[in-house]
Amino acid sequence: MTIPAFDLLKPGSVAEASEMLLEHGDEARPIAGGTTLVILMKQRALRFSHLVDLQSIPGLERITDNDDGLSIGALATHRSVERSPLVQRRAPALAQAFSHVGNVRIRETASVGGNLAHADYRLDPPPALLVHGAEVVLAGAEGTRVVALKDFYRGMYETVLEPGEILVEVRVPHAAPAARTVYSRFSSLSANDWPCIGVAALLSLDNGNVGELALGLSGVAEAPLLAAGLERFQGESCSEELWDAVCDVVDEQLSPVSDLRGSADYKREMTRVWVRRTLRELAS
């Protein structure tokens, strides 16, 4: 199918982009890499008369290291995150997660902001960002606000973005020096497929006991999920029993949907398998 005709608007700044979006209301959408949006428009599942090209705004693609964390511009491509020495050093699980997305052509084009704003429930990068306690910076006509990524999602393909608001930056706080992170993706069909589920974990050990613990999950709820209530395991000693207990807590928070990549039950079971494997790996 061909894409229906539209006007491509080229804002010079975030404020201008926001104005354009507000002016055209439901008829307009921001476009970043276009890897998702173009497919949906070609399928005529979505229709917009105006697309606001975020790539024409200078400076939104930078990745920098600040004192307290990484700042990743919303227009940074997946490939640039995956290959950034900064990210690889500061947040290896994040580099890993981005490296799994689709194929190299997609990663060269797709943007970090597009991945998050799309709010699909089974994407690779969100779990890794969630365990780092990432925040997103949203800029709109009313000014700028900072929202924790875990609060950014409202449901399937839904976010808290208000009309005219643009995701401009992702802030990834540095993990404590003792913390280790890892991202495991499980594909149930082709090895190259979207994940059936994805599990990111952050764990620091204190004399062999659990210090900080965070688990980010995708594919197992309407939106990417940061497991709650894991503080209770602080100070416990690492063991298979402990991992089972963690899995029980996580399991209560899941609400998987059955899809082509697995039934809801299977996803639940696989979450258990991969949470345990991931924690084992980090504790070893």
Add this chain to the structure above:
Amino acid sequence: MADYSIVGRPVDRRDAVQKVTGRVLHVGNMEPAGLLHVAVLRSPHPHARIVRIDKSRAEAAPGVAAVLTGADIAAMPGITPYHGPAFADQPVLAIDRVRHEGEQVVAVAAESRRAAEEALELVEVEYEPLPVVLDVLDAIKPDAPIVHDEIRPSGAFADLAHVKAGERSNICYHYKLRKGDVDKAFAEADRIFEDVFTAPPAQHVPMEAHVSLAYVDEGGRINIHTASQSPSFVRGELARMLGVPMNRIRVRVPYLGGGYGAKLYNKLEPIVALLAMKTGRPVKYSLSREEEFQTVTKHGVVVKLKTAVKGSAMTARKCEVYWDTGAFAEIGPRIVHKSGYTSSGPYKIPNVSIDSYCVYTNKPPAGPFRGFGVPQVIWAYDSQMDIVARGLGADPVEFRLEHALEEGDLFVTGTPIHACGLKEAVRRAADAVGWDQPKAPASGSKRRGKGIACGVKAVLTPSISGAIVILNADGSANVLSSTVEMGQGSESLLAQIAAEELGMPFDRVHVVQPDTDVTPYDTISAGSRSTYHMGNAVRMAAAKVKEELFQAVAGKLEIDAADLESRDGRVFVRGAEERGMTVTEAFLAKFGSLGTTMVGEGLCQPVVTPMDPETGMSEKCTEYWFASASAVEVEVDTETGRLEVLQFHAAGDAGTAINPKYCEQQLVGAATMHLGLTLFEQMVFQDGQLLNGSLLDYQIASIKDVPAACHPIVVEVPHKDGPFGAKGIGETGALTVAAAVANALEDAVGVRVRDIPLTAERIHEALKAARKVNGGT
């Protein structure tokens, strides 16, 4: 091996450089001036009556040149609106009723693809939904909704003329074989094994989607450029539909970007031809990937097998095969017949009964798919061979070798086996995978296992290939053949055969691409038949030219032509190379001029003895057999069910490998393709709607799924009538993959899965069920 100059050498493909540098002209690249683009409105319902179509707003839309409905076509004088290779059951555009989701209903030709698509949104179609039948076993129940009330015979193929549809039934074809006394053997059996295997509908996914272009030339002839595996068929069928002589239609086929059976018979050609006639302008129709899913599929099957064993011998087998042919028969009946008669396997079993049914459902039509149905039946019978062998405590390789038919044995149909190579393929595949070596130890949750499977396919017979070889006065030659180069290497291979026979250098032979104005009839480029059939035709044609050439030289040298030989473009006396001449000199000797050609024609037309309709017996049911064996090692993650193939050995009998490299590529390519079908490919339907009709959700094997060790094994058992002993090998690697992997799965973790694809979740479920039975958790 005989002393050949070019046969048997791994020469590079003619099209390789052009293809990797992106300079090949495909139909999709053709943009004649004034070109119109087609978009087609498709049915949202799997089964419905068309109450009303209003196309007036679409006709008035900007850029629209023509809007066509099924009723419009039916009203055109002299036009037959239905087509199909087995039955004329498929309307070019739906008439009165739609029978599957995605069936073509209204076609628009417009100045651009976008204008055509936008006009479609202005077409109003009112449907009245009808009861839907999706499951092949539901479709044969007496009260099932009937997909076709009336079935029109097709005149397309003489060997299918006997095919008659059942009345008010979804079974449109039934093949039957009866040999020995099956009931008695079951009554006397020590053990009986009974299993049901299934395989789902799936996609071919050639890189190039279907595309056809038509225009009416100054002389009023209809010209078609099309991505088709069967140009001769397209011409004949179009002539019949349009009511014009065959020579009023010209069909040309450039290089194809893959076919795998998806591009056989008529697909888009009738629509573009009719729209070109209606508008007087060139018209192109190219499918999107999503439309591919609605156009043609691989047959889903349910295979019921029951095997009797007495002592260590298999004494009887009963096969019931139900083929889901979708809403239109396509070539289903032929697949049901040809694959049906091999469904008890290439084994010594004295009593056999086979019933193979072609069944309509409200799914997209199923057609040929690399292997022509044989991968589905081997999936079943060679899974069961393993079950039986394990049940008897026999080694699966030894058990197969003990029961395998060999040279001179009668196949279940009563046809003697010749040049089959089955046992050698099994032995070599087993050796390659290290069958006799101990199993790799378990590691964590991972378990390894090995599996083997084998089987045979019988080449489609009868079929016809014609070829013409033209020798030019400078010693270069043109080969006219309608075999389509779709990636398999036929162009270079036919050049090798012509060069060898003529004694000319390989690079002096040009193979003309299919053009029905000049290249002779060929049944299809499919079914692993071209090397043998077209190869023989080309060889015969070249031999005739050579005879004329030798006569010319013999006359001049005043010797017997039988004493001549040719090599590297020179003809000389055997044993006295200095006595001879070049082709040019021979032309001068014969014609006194260079302005002429020597032309030879060849025809390969193997025949069969028709099968007895009640018993399925025939002294000759096929021209040749090709044997396949796969041996794999897999690793299964017992916690997730995910199976990874670690090494893969694809063995196949090529007769003689005219070009060993192409044979190896075909074996590995076919095996890789079927690895995806084995592990995760399937079209998933819900209430008749396809849920994964795009490549975002329908998975084919990616480079990450292909084992690092993927080895071809080319077995060579020359066929007495093959060109230089050669047979086909394009499907061989595909045939035995699924069963080999399922057999390895059982070897690794002790569970048997009888449904492909062997997805992680399916294996996980089977493991859980086994643990429950064994009293675990």
